[in-house]
Amino acid sequence: MIFYKTTDEDCILQGAFSKSSYSGIPVFFDSNGVVEGVSNYLIFKAIKDTDEITSVTTYAYQLQTFLRFIDEKGKGLSWQSVTDGHLVEFRDTKIKSGNKDSYVAGVLRTVFDFFLWAERNKVIRHHVAIYNDDREYAISAEKTKTSWKWPHIPSSTSKAKPTPTNDDLEILHVTTIEESDVVGTRDSLIFTIYERSARRMEALQIKVSDVPDWEDIEAYQAENKVFYVEVKGKRKIDRDLEFLPETMELLREYIESERADAVNAAKKRNKFYKEPDDLFLAATTGKPLNKQYISRRLSGLMKKAGVSGTGHRVRAKGLTDIVAAFDGFDDRGQPKSAQDVLIRAAEKAGHSNPQSLRHYLALSRSEGLAAKMNNIELLRDLGIKVQTRKKQLADIDKANDLFEAILNDLNVEGELLKFLEQYLGKQKVSEVKS
Structure with a gap:
């Protein structure tokens, strides 16, 4: 046997x-x-x-x-x-x-x-x-x-796995942010990093110390520069993940909001808790996430959003964008050589075999993404920010009755009790979701 x-x-x-x-x-x-x-x-x-x-x-x-x-x-x-x-x-x-x-x-x-x-x-x-x-x-x-x-393998009729479209990703980010007040921003950012072609193990290598402060982010925005974060890819080869300043802005906001809440909650539960430098933390324990957890979490969110595939397919969309960034026309107005595009894209994406990206080149050219890629990422970062602000404004709206009671000195205790009941009930629901 x-x-x-x-x-x-x-x-x-x-x-x-x-x-x-x-x-x-x-x-x-x-x-x-x-x-x-x-x-x-x-x-x-x-x-x-x-x-x-x-x-x-x-x-x-x-x-x-x-x-x-x-x-x-x-x-x-x-x-x-x-x-x-x-x-x-x-x-x-x-x-x-x-x-x-x-x-x-x-x-x-x-x-x-x-x-x-x-x-x-x-x-x-x-x-x-x-x-x-x-x-x-x-x-x-x-x-x-x-x-x-082997020349005698039967022909396979299996369909290629679906790669999410830009519309799919817009829906996915909105669904993810709305899903949880405690980890919605965190999970949306993990999807964003997947879109920059990061693998699970690479996304989990990013540290708080890799994220610049507000002053540096504003300086890079003014100079139209991008940030690079070095991680170890497959076969332990170093590679750089590329981020727009707008993406770093979202990461910095996460550090100072959701992540800070997770750290504070962990400190209350465990007086011996020591904050790690890892960027993405569990909301209940404050510990770094692992590959298995984020695979299950992201797959569940994609299913809820009605987007086919897994988190790995979001990365496939990122690979398509990377190939698109190197594609286009040469000085003579001729389409760039597919081989040249694939070699440069493979180096950027941390792939040892350029031919493994050929499918993404075909997809890129069919969608005409080469001229759109940076605008798409900027718009998506803006969309995430708008969605987050909507949630914050919704919370403020729920406190309007309390504000009115305080201003007019009418039934303040009753309105305060009602607001606290709503807030605590929401917190319990969020803890269950996290």
């Missing part, structure tokens, strides 16, 4: 010069113990190739599906002996049993990627046909523009 288990925080991986703790990495086992080749591939994917441990778990599940199939069909056949015949048999059996072509294609892409990695890293030798000779190999390979693929 082949199965996998994931590591906990006690797992230590020994590198060339250091040891590091990693949790959530799948490790495969069979009757003889650890299946080293498969486990090492997943360690590589987790540490060197991606920052999304959830994706690595998906790869593990797909590999387990295939390895169990050949273990049962091949009477204990090892993965090192897999051939095209086994891959074809798996493909046909799964499709005949009712699995969708897109599902089978996804599993086979991961399986082939594993064998390709094993061949390139000399875990197996002369097993995958990635050499320019006439020899026969156990597993076929077909050259693509950027790598290799």
Whole structure:
């Protein structure tokens, strides 16, 4: 029986010069113990190739599906002996049993990627046909523009995941701010940072100390300059997130309002509480947010707003905007080379493979975003500010009866009691939502 288990925080991986703790990495086992080749591939994917441990778990599940199939069909056949015949048999059996072509294609892409990695890293030798000779190999390979693929994968008819439009994002920000008086601004700002192409782990790296004071923000506005915040991206490569002064203004307001309220509440609950430098905090505990929480929170808000996809798709919109910023026409009035645009955009977005942004270039050109991008961001920042002010004015309106009672010295105690009841009831509702 082949199965996998994931590591906990006690797992230590020994590198060339250091040891590091990693949790959530799948490790495969069979009757003889650890299946080293498969486990090492997943360690590589987790540490060197991606920052999304959830994706690595998906790869593990797909590999387990295939390895169990050949273990049962091949009477204990090892993965090192897999051939095209086994891959074809798996493909046909799964499709005949009712699995969708897109599902089978996804599993086979991961399986082939594993064998390709094993061949390139000399875990197996002369097993995958990635050499320019006439020899026969156990597993076929077909050259693509950027790598290799197994030539017999079924065609997938799955639709591309939706990328939110500008109208979608306007609705999303309004819904998010109205959803909670305690964390509405915070969550809206996380969406804004996603729109600047930040990944979850990058958004959570931003510190209070990264946000300039009001004087610096006004100076940058006057000089029409942008702010840069350095974060560590995939493969621990440094990259800069770019923010307009108007966005920094919103972040500074959040620090002095919602975030300050969260810190004060945490201090009242726990006298030993120490305020962290992390920008985004939980309203009830004052602790930094984690990746799992913001994924659940943002996905729920998108569902409430009726916007398809997840927070990751908001980032896809940001990638489209980055590509659009480098697109346009050259000095001769000709459209810029797609390759040049993609190379510059990939460097900006922290992507190692420029071709991975090709879809966003097509989307950008179809929407004509290159000339609109900065105006869109400015308008969205203005919209967030307007929505926040509307909430503040609504709170003031609720106090009008109290103000009138004080001015006319009529039933002041009664109006004060009514106002306090409304305010405390609202606070309790907000705490439940946070």
